[in-house]
Amino acid sequence: MMDFVLTEEQEMLRDMIRDFATNELKPVAAKIDEDGRIPQEIIEKIGEIGVFGAAFPEEYGGSGFGEVGYCLVQEEMGAACMSTATMIGAHCSIGLNSILIGGSEEMKLKYLPDLTSGKKIAAFALTEPGAGSDAFNLITKAEQDGDEWVINGEKLWITNGPFADVFAVYARTKRGITAFVVEKGTPGFTVGADEKKMGIKGSRTSSLTFDNVRVPKENMIGRDGRGFLTAMKTLDAGRLGLGAACLGAMKEFLRLSVAYAKERKQFSQPIANFQTIQNIIAEMAIMVYTTESLVYRTANDYDKETMLSRQSAMVKWVASENLDKCADMAMTIFAGMGYSKEMPIERMYRDSRINKIFEGTNEIQLGIIARDNLKRHGTM
Amino acid sequence: MNILVCISRVPDTASRILIGSDSKTIDPAGIKYVVNPYDEFGLEEALRLRTKNGGEVTAVTVGTAASTDVMRTALAMGADKVVLIKSENEPTDSFYVAKNIAELAKEISPDLILCGRQSVDYDSFQMTSVLAELLDMPSVSIVSALTVDSDKLTAERDIEGGKETVEAPLPCIISAQKGLNEPRYPKLPDIMKAKRKAIEERDAIPSEERVTISEMSILSKQRVGTILSDSDEDIAELVRLLHEDAKVI
Numbered sequence: 125m126m127d128f129v130l131t132e133e134q135e136m137l138r139d140m141i142r143d144f145a146t147n148e149l150k151p152v153a154a155k156i157d158e159d160g161r162i163p164q165e166i167i168e169k170i171g172e173i174g175v176f177g178a179a180f181p182e183e184y185g186g187s188g189f190g191e192v193g194y195c196l197v198q199e200e201m202g203a204a205c206m207s208t209a210t211m212i213g214a215h216c217s218i219g220l221n222s223i224l225i226g227g228s229e230e231m232k233l234k235y236l237p238d239l240t241s242g243k244k245i246a247a248f249a250l251t252e253p254g255a256g257s258d259a260f261n262l263i264t265k266a267e268q269d270g271d272e273w274v275i276n277g278e279k280l281w282i283t284n285g286p287f288a289d290v291f292a293v294y295a296r297t298k299r300g301i302t303a304f305v306v307e308k309g310t311p312g313f314t315v316g317a318d319e320k321k322m323g324i325k326g327s328r329t330s331s332l333t334f335d336n337v338r339v340p341k342e343n344m345i346g347r348d349g350r351g352f353l354t355a356m357k358t359l360d361a362g363r364l365g366l367g368a369a370c371l372g373a374m375k376e377f378l379r380l381s382v383a384y385a386k387e388r389k390q391f392s393q394p395i396a397n398f399q400t401i402q403n404i405i406a407e408m409a410i411m412v413y414t415t416e417s418l419v420y421r422t423a424n425d426y427d428k429e430t431m432l433s434r435q436s437a438m439v440k441w442v443a444s445e446n447l448d449k450c451a452d453m454a455m456t457i458f459a460g461m462g463y464s465k466e467m468p469i470e471r472m473y474r475d476s477r478i479n480k481i482f483e484g485t486n487e488i489q490l491g492i493i494a495r496d497n498l499k500r501h502g503t504m
Numbered sequence: 505m506n507i508l509v510c511i512s513r514v515p516d517t518a519s520r521i522l523i524g525s526d527s528k529t530i531d532p533a534g535i536k537y538v539v540n541p542y543d544e545f546g547l548e549e550a551l552r553l554r555t556k557n558g559g560e561v562t563a564v565t566v567g568t569a570a571s572t573d574v575m576r577t578a579l580a581m582g583a584d585k586v587v588l589i590k591s592e593n594e595p596t597d598s599f600y601v602a603k604n605i606a607e608l609a610k611e612i613s614p615d616l617i618l619c620g621r622q623s624v625d626y627d628s629f630q631m632t633s634v635l636a637e638l639l640d641m642p643s644v645s646i647v648s649a650l651t652v653d654s655d656k657l658t659a660e661r662d663i664e665g666g667k668e669t670v671e672a673p674l675p676c677i678i679s680a681q682k683g684l685n686e687p688r689y690p691k692l693p694d695i696m697k698a699k700r701k702a703i704e705e706r707d708a709i710p711s712e713e714r715v716t717i718s719e720m721s722i723l724s725k726q727r728v729g730t731i732l733s734d735s736d737e738d739i740a741e742l743v744r745l746l747h748e749d750a751k752v753i
Contacts, residue, residue, distance in 0.1 A: 132699070
């Protein structure tokens with residue numbers, strides 16, 4: 125049978141991250157949202173305690189906690205500050221993972237230790253102005269010229285773009301889609317202005333422009349023409365971490381809602397006494413439990429290398445849909461106070477919606493799940 | 505410099521405490537146990553002194569077999585060695601704890617022993633003083649700043665309305681107060697490595713318990729604050745209370 129009990133070290137990890145998130149992150153989450161950036165010292169502290177290496181093997185500077193450990197981290201981060209969870213997700217789940225999943229041993233040893241320690245920050249560059257959900261039709265071009273590749277094109281909505289050091293860039297070659305490492309400061313490579321967003325404002329997003337950007341051939345991640353597979357495998361991991369961050373935010377919505385419902389009095393009694401409010405709280409609790417079960421079951425499968433794309437697609441869909449519902453329900457319980465910036469509900473509500481959009485829209489996830497199911501004649 | 509750090513395993517302060525059916529013990533069900541927060545200051549100070557002066561940091565706890573969790577935390581924070589002195593029941597008598605730690609201290613002859621000013625579970629404030637007596641060492645309590653030289657230490661103590669600075673020769677026992685330092689978060693790779701390190705276990709020596717708990721009870725929570733409305737009379741009442749009762753204006 126399955127065993128869903130955390131090991132002693134997983135519990136220590138969760139407790140430590142919870143302490144960190146509660147003491148260092150939550151008190152500044154509103155300021156992060158307002159300033160539109162995470163303070164550099166917080167990013168450094170996150171690096172120092174080893175968060176960026178949580179999921180990854182020790183030989184690359186990680187701590188070997190695997191995907192379950194990484195999800196424990198992202199759950200706590202998502203509860204405290206979704207902007208920070210997004211920054212970590214873009215760096216670890218999809219930036220760094222592109223190299224871990226697709227790269228040669230030599231490339232991993234060159235880049236990963238600096239990324240797992242947080243000395244350098246990574247970003248994942250797949251989306252383009254004309255290629256969002258239809259990522260396969262990206263048009264950024266890479267052409268070989270002797271020992272170098274020359275990249276031309278534009279990328280859009282790149283999380284961590286404004287300050288990342290290492291970019292996993294997906295471009296089209298004669299053989300198909302191929303991934304390359306492009307480092308900050310490479311001539312011809314420019315980063316656009318910070319996008320102004322509805323939520324996760326502290327997570328910085330920008331466009332990238334490639335104007336005859338030359339990279340040595342050693343910077344090719346994996347084989348020529350195999351980049352799309354790397355991108356899809358990388359996103360499988362990303363969707364799982366995203367689910368964990370959503371789970372953390374849902375738990376926070378539930379905690380805050382219950383506390384407020386017991387405190388807030390109307391008709392001479394706490395609103396928690398009313399069945400209308402109790403029904404909302406029950407539904408939120410059901411969604412938390414469902415999502416938690418799904419996230420950790422799937423993360424466990426990921427660590428055993430038995431997870432399938434459709435499963436991470438389901439995690440992403442369930443977690444982000446449930447989070448969106450929890451956000452709305454919390455707003456219902458807090459009502460006017462929830463709408464005011466005095467309470468974190470307003471920020472968390474704005475921060476929630478993006479999870480149904482990025483790392484593959486939820487509509488694309490349904491497509492992945494449906495096609496897979498049709499192939500299997502309706503069996504799981 | 506070799507340092508011994510005494511660690512107590514206590515319920516997390518956020519835990520809801522319930523009394524067991526014997527009315528003498530805390531019901532451990534559903535309680536999360538942590539390193540006593542004041543002991544964390546002691547451990548952090550020991551780790552900083554080791555970075556500066558070299559040597560070894562040994563952490564010790566006297567407790568039941570369940571105490572391995574706080575021992576792993578001590579290892580993850582950076583202790584070189586941890587010793588669990590296993591007792592059958594959760595120890596509540598300060599003399600019993602001190603007696604057992606004293607036996608270990610005699611073996612390893614530390615230059616400095618660091619403890620928390622109190623353990624936030626039973627709050628006896630006695631262990632360090634008893635330990636100092638058993639080892640015939642000077643002890644300095646409630647220390648909020650510490651400088652250690654080769655053969656003596658200088659410590660700043662919090663006293664009512666002020667501070668005092670004291671000196672004492674080594675070896676010496678210090679009890680740590682909040683403000684001594686900011687304890688580190690254990691790093692992820694160190695949490696993983698702590699799993700592979702050994703916890704030395706030995707049985708507690710039988711020692712008489714000089715103080716035993718005969719009964720425990722929980723005070724019913726009463727609202728101590730006063731809530732006033734924003735009406736004109738209540739605002740006047742608030743001013744009067746602040747002026748006459750609280751004497752802050």
